[in-house]
Amino acid sequence: MAAHRPPSQLYFQTLYQLFKDLGDELDEEKIVKSATGIRRSVVWNKLFKFQRDGVVGAIDKLERIGGCIIADSVGLGKTFEALAVIKYYELRNDRVLVLCPKRLRDNWTLYKANDRRNILATDRFNYDVLNHTDLSRDGGHSGDIDLSHVNWGNYDLVVIDESHNFRNKATHRDRDTRYDQLMNKIIRAGVKTKVLMLSATPVNNRLADLKNQIAFMTEGDDFALAKYGISSIEATIRKAQGQFNRWLELPDQQRRPARLMDMLGFDYFKLLDLLTIARSRKHVERYYGTAETGHFPDRLKPANIKADVDLLGEFRPIREINNEIRRLKLGAYAPLRYVLPHKQRAYDEKYSTKVRGGESIFRQVDREESLIHLLRVNILKRMESSVASFALTIKRQLEDVDAILGKIDAHADGIEELGIDDVDIDDPASEPLMVGRKVRVLLQDVDRVKWRQDLVEDRNRLATLLSAARAVSADRDAKLERLKEVIAAKVANPINPENKKVLLFTAFADTAEYLYRELARWAQETLGIYAALVTGGGTNKSTLGGLRGDMSTILSAFSPRSKERPQELREEGEIDLLIATDCISEGQNLQDCDFLINYDIHWNPVRIIQRFGRVDRIGSPNERIQLVNFWPNMELDEYLDLESRVSGRMVLLDVSATGEENVIEFQANNQMNDLEYRRAQLQKLQDTVIDLEDLSNGVSIADLTLNDFRIDLSGYLHENREALDQLPFATYAVTSAPPDHGDNGIPPGAIFCLRAVGEAAEKAAEPGYPLAPHFIVHVGDDGEVLLPYTQAKQVLDRLKKLCIGKDLPDAEACQRFDKATKGGRDMEPYQKLLARAISSIVGKSEERAVASLFSPGGTHARKGEFAGANDFEVVAFIIVLPNTEGAA
DSSP, X not given: OOOOOOHHHHHHHHHHHHHGGXXXXXXXXXXXXXXXXXXXXXXXXXXXXXXXXXXXXHHHXXXXXXXXXXXXXXXXXXXXHXXXXXXHHHHTTOOEEEEEOGGGHHHHHGGGSOOTTOTTGGGOOOOEEEEGGGGGOSSSEETTEEGGGOOGGGOSEEEEETGGGGOOOOEESSSOOHHHHIIIIIXXXXXXXXXXXXXXXXXXXXXXXXXXXXXXXXXXXTTXXXXXXXXXXXXXXXXXXXXXXXXXXXXXXGOOHHHHHHHHOHHHHHHHHHHEEOOOHHHHHHHHOSTTTOOOOEEOOOEEEEOOSBTTSOSOOHHHHHHHHHHOOOGGGOGGGGBOGGGHHHHHHHHOEEETTTTEEEOHHHHHHHHHHHHHHHHHHHHHHOHHHHHHHHHHHHHHHHHHHHHHHHOOSOOOOOOGGGSOTTOGGGGGGEEOSSSOEEGGGBOHHHXXXXXXXXXXXXXXXXXXXXXSOGGGBHHHHHHHHHHHHHHHSOSSTTOOOEEEEOSOHHHHHHHHHHHHHHIIIIIXXXXXXXXXXXXXXXXXXXXXXXXXXXXXXXXXXXXXXXXGGGGGOOOOEEEEOGGGSSSOOOTTOOEEEESSOOXXXXXXXXXXXXXXXXXXXXXXXXXEEEEOSSOHHHHHHHHHHHHTTSOOXXXXXXXXXXXXXXXXXXXXXXXXXXXXXXXXXXXXXXXXXXXXXXXXXXXXXXXXXXXXXHHHHHHHHHHHHHOOTTEEEEEEOOSOOGGGOOOSEEEEEEEEOSHHHHTTSOTTOXXXXXXXXXXXXXXXXXXXXGXXXXXXXXXXXXXXXXXXXXXXXXXXXXXXXXXXTOOHHHHHHHHHHHHHHHTOOOXXXXXXXXXXXXXXXXXXXXXXXXXXXXXXXXXXXXXXXXOX
């Protein structure tokens, strides 16, 4: 009787045979060279195992391909993984640049500062930090860096935080975009630059979003990955997008992830596998366990609140206000609308934008009309947010209208005929002749009578709206009153012992300021807690005496445990109520808090999930966490219909974005702009907290890459390569199916790893199949092919779950197996399962001569025994017996 093997050994044997041709790629020591000292750094030793694996994988990709996207889900610590990669390259004396959104700048500068709050101070980081927007500037300072003297081409590694901000590649006629600057000044110029990108959403609606980000790694060379089997990056993504669009059109019951993975084709998987590191929360829980990381907190069912606007009930219903908003011409923001016909061509030439790499023109007058729709949505969203924010918006628009009316009325006729191209629009002397902010228009070139009529009409409507909004003072604000009740109830009855913390998000700084004004003193006097305000613009504030107003200090006082605030700063005290805008909706660890309120519903469901990701994080000390959503006081369908009417057919952009430029795109298949899609997601958010990767009912990048398995193997090989080399083919191990059912259940049967050794068998694989000549298949006890070789990632996932950690033979399962098979002598049931596995590969059902695969010394079928396949070897297989827990 053959000695039984530990399941884990068979798992690693399978991986070894699949990946051993990769050579150095599997040697962790060669990838992360110990001589650099990286393993002695503080940041490396702060990482969990799954994060260290991500770092090793990222460095491997940076070395081999020159780029990598870390696309781990919200809350899994991408920043610290990136810091470990940065430290590795700094230890090699490389020069590193971090490019981040302005609102995340403090996240990065803290770790290189000589600051008591810098928990990585002894690592002495020395990278440069610039904002995404700095790429558009030729001079001035960014922090302590003089932009006019930066040697852009001298960076060995550039780390791009929130890299999805570069997914659009707009083209301007008269200037380089931020995308062009990054590509030309940093990546293509000077020394060879490696590119590490961080994004939880590298693909946001379109698979093509990846293309522009990948271009940074390949310096725009479409054929850069040809040696890895990707003949054209663009063609690969275009083909996958076509298949994805077809999948989206399938009926609901057929639109399943497995179907999409079958449709997408292997080249796209290979592309992602080459360039991305992606782990989802489910992935980490399932394959790494929670012993090291601690469990994720349990998400309570979201609480949904529909509050009125006015306690006295005198403010008109939202639908009536919306009708008024729709009637606004908003002519103050559309000067090109009034340009005289014979002058329009000159303005087109000056202000229009090339899009799609210069293939077509996006006219500025169309951009203006899109902007008008956005402004209407913005007014509606502010109305939904708070009546105070609504009033401020209306007041600012009234001032803009009055300013232009004043200019029109003061304009004298008979000025010498000037063309728009003859005028220096930035010259103060030209000011009396012109109107507009970014887009300047000569008053002599517009129909001033028509414009004046529209402006006066707007002024009357705006004045009426402002009067109604101002009547609803704070003591009449029904929504504010409801908010106070929610906060008071939470503080009185914490959902985790003694945790009084509340994180309150709003999309608008005006609303945040208003809430702080009305809640801060009330919270201190009534509830005995301190409050703070963080808006990313204006001034941060707190009621905690003596606390500095910078974002880092306030966030450390709100979440001292997760921010690892030094012991000596404890006397600063703690904040329990934090009011914030989306300046902190990404990249912050605030998991001391267990209660998050969305005071207004962001139009983009992704943003709501990102906000909740501040508290729904790995390492949370809380058993449970709560999401509270304030909704407009009407049915969701009715509200979305209002929104769709006010926005017309225009694309909705992120109206609370902090200055990120974006060409407004007209895309029929852009899901985020599809009201049906948003309706479905917002409906879900009323009942449950969804993960980012679940949003589209599609497939997350974590489902598509094999990187984790390579990292598993590289760690094991260090001490066990010789043992694997000595294992004979057709080795097997026996284990039991895990006791859990549903999504995590693994049916009994066998998982085979086969190798094609004949020409016909090798040709059995579909074109582009990444693991050829190997095939792995899961066959159920009844002979049904549960997972075919085309779903290799899913088969390996099951294999890992069955085997990892089982470093001794499974005694109970082996005993049952020996009894059923007479000590392994009667393998007929498994011969039948093997025949099914092979026939699923070659597409035939002939099962002759399978027995020879099991005979001693005869580990493959004789040539010609299979029609359409000459030869397969059994590399290894795992026998999965039914679980006996709970059986009678």
